[in-house]
Amino acid sequence: MELPPGLTRREFIQAAFAVGLLTGFPPWAPAYARPLVGPAARVRGGPPGPVTMDLAIRADSVDIAGGVGSGITLNETIPGPLVELYEGHDAVLRVTNHLATDSSIHWHGILLPSEMDGVPGVTFPGIRPRETFEAKFPVRQRGTYWYHSHSGLQEQSGVYGPLVVHPATPDPYAYERDYVVVLSDWTFEDPHDVLAKLKKMSDYYNFQQRTVSDFARDVAAAGWQATLRDRLAWGRMRMSPTDIADITAYTYSYLMNGIHPAGNWTGIFTPGERVRLRFINAAAMTYFNVRIPGLPMTVVAADGPNVQPVEVDELQIGVAETYDVIVAPEDRSYTLFAESMDRSGYARGTLAPREGMTAEVPALRKPPLRTMVDMGMDMGGMDMNSMEMGEMNMGGMEMREMDMSGMSGGAMQHGSDPSAEPTHPGHMERMDRSEGDASPDSGMQTAGPVVAKHGPDEHGTGNTSVPRVQRNRLGEPGTGLENTGHRVLVYADLRSDRPRHGATRPPDREVELHLTGNMERYMWSFDGRKFSEVDGPIEFQYGERIRLILVNDTMMEHPIHLHGMFMELENGHGEHLPLKHTISVKPAERVSLLVDAVESGRWAFHCHLLYHMKMGMFRVVRVAGRPESRT
Amino acid sequence: MSLVALGLSLSPVGATAETPAGAPTDWPEPILDSNLRYFVLVDQLEFRGNDGDDLVRWDSEGWLGGDYNKLWFKTEGEVRTSGPSGGDAEFQILYGRTFAPFWDFQVGVRQDVLFGSGPDRERTFAVLGVEGLAPYWFEVTPALFISDDGDVSVRFTATYDLLFTQRLIAQPRIEVNAAAQDARKFGVESGFNDIELALRLRYEIRREFAPYIGVNWLRKLGDTADLAREEGEDVDALGVVVGIRLWF
Numbered sequence: 001m002e003l004p005p006g007l008t009r010r011e012f013i014q015a016a017f018a019v020g021l022l023t024g025f026p027p028w029a030p031a032y033a034r035p036l037v038g039p040a041a042r043v044r045g046g047p048p049g050p051v052t053m054d055l056a057i058r059a060d061s062v063d064i065a066g067g068v069g070s071g072i073t074l075n076e077t078i079p080g081p082l083v084e085l086y087e088g089h090d091a092v093l094r095v096t097n098h099l100a101t102d103s104s105i106h107w108h109g110i111l112l113p114s115e116m117d118g119v120p121g122v123t124f125p126g127i128r129p130r131e132t133f134e135a136k137f138p139v140r141q142r143g144t145y146w147y148h149s150h151s152g153l154q155e156q157s158g159v160y161g162p163l164v165v166h167p168a169t170p171d172p173y174a175y176e177r178d179y180v181v182v183l184s185d186w187t188f189e190d191p192h193d194v195l196a197k198l199k200k201m202s203d204y205y206n207f208q209q210r211t212v213s214d215f216a217r218d219v220a221a222a223g224w225q226a227t228l229r230d231r232l233a234w235g236r237m238r239m240s241p242t243d244i245a246d247i248t249a250y251t252y253s254y255l256m257n258g259i260h261p262a263g264n265w266t267g268i269f270t271p272g273e274r275v276r277l278r279f280i281n282a283a284a285m286t287y288f289n290v291r292i293p294g295l296p297m298t299v300v301a302a303d304g305p306n307v308q309p310v311e312v313d314e315l316q317i318g319v320a321e322t323y324d325v326i327v328a329p330e331d332r333s334y335t336l337f338a339e340s341m342d343r344s345g346y347a348r349g350t351l352a353p354r355e356g357m358t359a360e361v362p363a364l365r366k367p368p369l370r371t372m373v374d375m376g377m378d379m380g381g382m383d384m385n386s387m388e389m390g391e392m393n394m395g396g397m398e399m400r401e402m403d404m405s406g407m408s409g410g411a412m413q414h415g416s417d418p419s420a421e422p423t424h425p426g427h428m429e430r431m432d433r434s435e436g437d438a439s440p441d442s443g444m445q446t447a448g449p450v451v452a453k454h455g456p457d458e459h460g461t462g463n464t465s466v467p468r469v470q471r472n473r474l475g476e477p478g479t480g481l482e483n484t485g486h487r488v489l490v491y492a493d494l495r496s497d498r499p500r501h502g503a504t505r506p507p508d509r510e511v512e513l514h515l516t517g518n519m520e521r522y523m524w525s526f527d528g529r530k531f532s533e534v535d536g537p538i539e540f541q542y543g544e545r546i547r548l549i550l551v552n553d554t555m556m557e558h559p560i561h562l563h564g565m566f567m568e569l570e571n572g573h574g575e576h577l578p579l580k581h582t583i584s585v586k587p588a589e590r591v592s593l594l595v596d597a598v599e600s601g602r603w604a605f606h607c608h609l610l611y612h613m614k615m616g617m618f619r620v621v622r623v624a625g626r627p628e629s630r631t
Numbered sequence: 632m633s634l635v636a637l638g639l640s641l642s643p644v645g646a647t648a649e650t651p652a653g654a655p656t657d658w659p660e661p662i663l664d665s666n667l668r669y670f671v672l673v674d675q676l677e678f679r680g681n682d683g684d685d686l687v688r689w690d691s692e693g694w695l696g697g698d699y700n701k702l703w704f705k706t707e708g709e710v711r712t713s714g715p716s717g718g719d720a721e722f723q724i725l726y727g728r729t730f731a732p733f734w735d736f737q738v739g740v741r742q743d744v745l746f747g748s749g750p751d752r753e754r755t756f757a758v759l760g761v762e763g764l765a766p767y768w769f770e771v772t773p774a775l776f777i778s779d780d781g782d783v784s785v786r787f788t789a790t791y792d793l794l795f796t797q798r799l800i801a802q803p804r805i806e807v808n809a810a811a812q813d814a815r816k817f818g819v820e821s822g823f824n825d826i827e828l829a830l831r832l833r834y835e836i837r838r839e840f841a842p843y844i845g846v847n848w849l850r851k852l853g854d855t856a857d858l859a860r861e862e863g864e865d866v867d868a869l870g871v872v873v874g875i876r877l878w879f
Contacts, residue, residue, distance in 0.1 A: 121650065124658075126659060199668050200668075200878065204838050208797070209794055211795060212793065235768050236766045238733060238768060461729050465732075520732070520733060523698050532651070535651060537651075614663075614664065616665075620653055622653050
């Protein structure tokens with residue numbers, strides 16, 4: 001077989017697997033849809049210089065995830081090709097739309113002129129059918145990024161790919177092998193049908209709901225009182241603690257570099273080599289827990305820029321985030337395991353010294369549950385070993401529109417025997433549902449401190465609840481990873497690798513936004529208002545330093561993405577605040593970010609859960625004041 | 632005149648000529664978060680065996696609209712399949728407005744038809760109702776009806792889903808009817824008219840498609856029960872039901 005240039009046989013076979021060449025392409029697929037080259041995951045680099053690249057967006061019938069589906073490809077592959085750019089040189093990326101509808105490509109995390117950012121209706125009108133858009137910009141950063149469609153739900157259908165910027169000066173860490181690891185979710189359903197189902201029945205895809213037998217087991221483990229108290233607390237709010245992911249493995253296949261677990265994407269290394277793995281979460285809706293059993297990972301970059309190295313055994317990657325890790329494998333194979341946060345499925349690949357090797361694939365762990373901390377319950381600074389009930393309001397999220405009078409008494413009261421085991425329902429669940437030998441109340445001990453309380457505005461009918469208290473949760477590893485017994489990355493670990501000039505400059509102004517939603521109606525918004533309900537952009541003045549405060553009033557994580565400018569995450573590291581393009585805000589969390597408004601123009605600002613964005617969790621930030629000076 | 636105004640509004644020199652995204656007005660919206668949507672639930676489509684008084688019954692509702700404003704329809708009814716032919720049917724068309732995170736207010740009209748051996752009897756009502764999810768996961772629907780004769784009646788319905796597994800779900804249901812005036816032609820006296828308790832056990836082959844079995848117990852109350860006795864009817868009925876629940 002004649003191999004396409006630049007590909008080894010192994011890479012070609014991988015690529016072919018990804019797009020189904022080996023398993024036969026359906027005869028009804030048009031000739032142009034026949035994939036010739038699959039996505040190569042190896043980052044090759046080359047002589048630095050300007051890069052010109054063409055990307056073609058096409059509706060294809062694709063062999064993917066063990067079946068045949070309707071997808072949208074980029075240069076005939078899913079994910080699209082690896083785009084490699086060079087810091088200090090120009091990039092010319094020409095995107096041609098072969099769809100029957102408008103399309104677009106957004107360069108996620110890339111600093112560029114607003115009009116090149118690729119968001120229809122915000123930075124340009126979109127790419128009409130059969131038209132080509134040329135994004136031309138000087139590259140002024142380094143690291144791991146990605147690109148994706150910003151039109152409709154096209155991203156779910158496959159319009160995403162990895163983007164790597166090679167640095168102008170060497171990175172402060174060494175490695176001999178370099179791969180992108182693109183994690184994504186795929187469904188054979190039409191994404192519009194998926195959304196329609198969520199609008200009609202928001203727990204449609206949740207097959208991990210609590211049942212009568214869970215109730216019986218919890219009673220056996222924690223007693224009637226605690227179990228009833230727990231069920232009543234959740235029931236009163238009309239929220240489900242099993243609401244971890246809106247869309248699950250019931251419809252999703254989780255892919256690694258476009259390949260489903262049975263396909264086993266494999267990254268080959270030569271023993272002795274250090275391997276850089278660039279994890280990119282290109283999923284529409286799925287958070288992943290990433291680990292390589294037996295192999296510690298040294299995190300060296302987050303969302304592109306370098307961070308001071310931190311060694312971990314596992315990390316949770318929010319939608320649209322990237323993490324670069326360095327690993328030093330021995331002469332054996334390892335499983336790259338990316339478990340969906342709700343643990344309904346996983347993406348999997350292998351890191352191996354030779355082709356055809358596999359390693360043990362871990363079992364999925366038990367699904368996690370939301371806790372009273374996620375509810376925003378006021379724990380009142382209590383001592384868990386002698387709980388003072390008077391201090392404690394079990395109400396958690398404020399009840400909306402209903403009588404609050406019964407809330408803090410009766411069924412919600414703990415027994416007050418100081419010698420008793422903690423009977424907090426949240427604890428009970430942790431004890432019961434998560435493995436590991438953590439102490440019963442560790443769920444509470446690991447919860448971050450309360451930093452604020454919610455004001456009187458409950459954000460209208462589009463928002464179901466507000467957390468009574470807001471916490472700093474930057475030291476928490478993420479849902480389900482509290483008691484793993486090994487090292488898990490937390491946001492508080494991230495430190496920029498070099499001090500940033502002006503990092504200690506105080507902000508000129510604060511902007512506070514609340515992440516709001518109504519799961520029952522599947523409405524998502526900022527401050528209770530969908531995008532269609534706001535009057536205009538959020539205005540920043542050029543040169544302003546903004547403190548952007550995000551408060552998550554919902555019970556789910558939301559990965560909030562600001563286009564065009566990095567956000568400095570205020571995690572206490574002074575001049576070493578890490579830069580993020582996407583910040584995953586935990587339930588009932590209050591996060592503070594600093595933004596230097598030094599990029600003129602309009603920039604999209606939204607939740608990167610695709611269906612949340614589509615349902616209204618979207619705003620535009622406009623940086624005004626010096627547009628004429630831009631070159 | 633209007634063309635001139637339109638031309639001005641599209642003009643790039645107009646300071647306010649921009650979309651909510653701050654973009655030129657001829658650009659598309661970046662997202663469409665308020666599309667028209669619909670939902671149709673056939674909650675009951677069942678055969679009910681009532682000890683020789685068997686019937687086929689339906690209960691369905693749905694809506695067309697957006698997050699805040701909806702056009703609702705509701706219909707329920709039954710047709711006897713044994714004994715004397717006949718049955719009844721009810722149709723409602725309602726405007727629904729979201730007034731709280733879990734609640735819709737509904738207002739509209741209801742049309743009832745009783746049919747059987749004699750001439751059909753019809754009644755029209757104005758409807759004021761609320762539909763939503765109460766704390767502790769009860770789906771409740773209280774409604775007030777005012778007939779074209781000025782008779783006032785109320786109905787309260789509540790259901791609860793109890794999960795045995797992710798697909799095997801028991802649904803207890805209660806319905807209570809009460810009237811402020813007599814309407815003997817329709818078998819109704821003032822006071823509490825009837826209470827209906829049911830338990831259906833469904834298996835969701837898909838979320839949208841679930842066959843079920845269950846039991847249904849209807850008891851007429853107070854003067855309405857006396858009226859039924861006078862007319863030689865049963866005042867209670869215990870039935871076994873078999874049916875399917877589906878939605879799309």
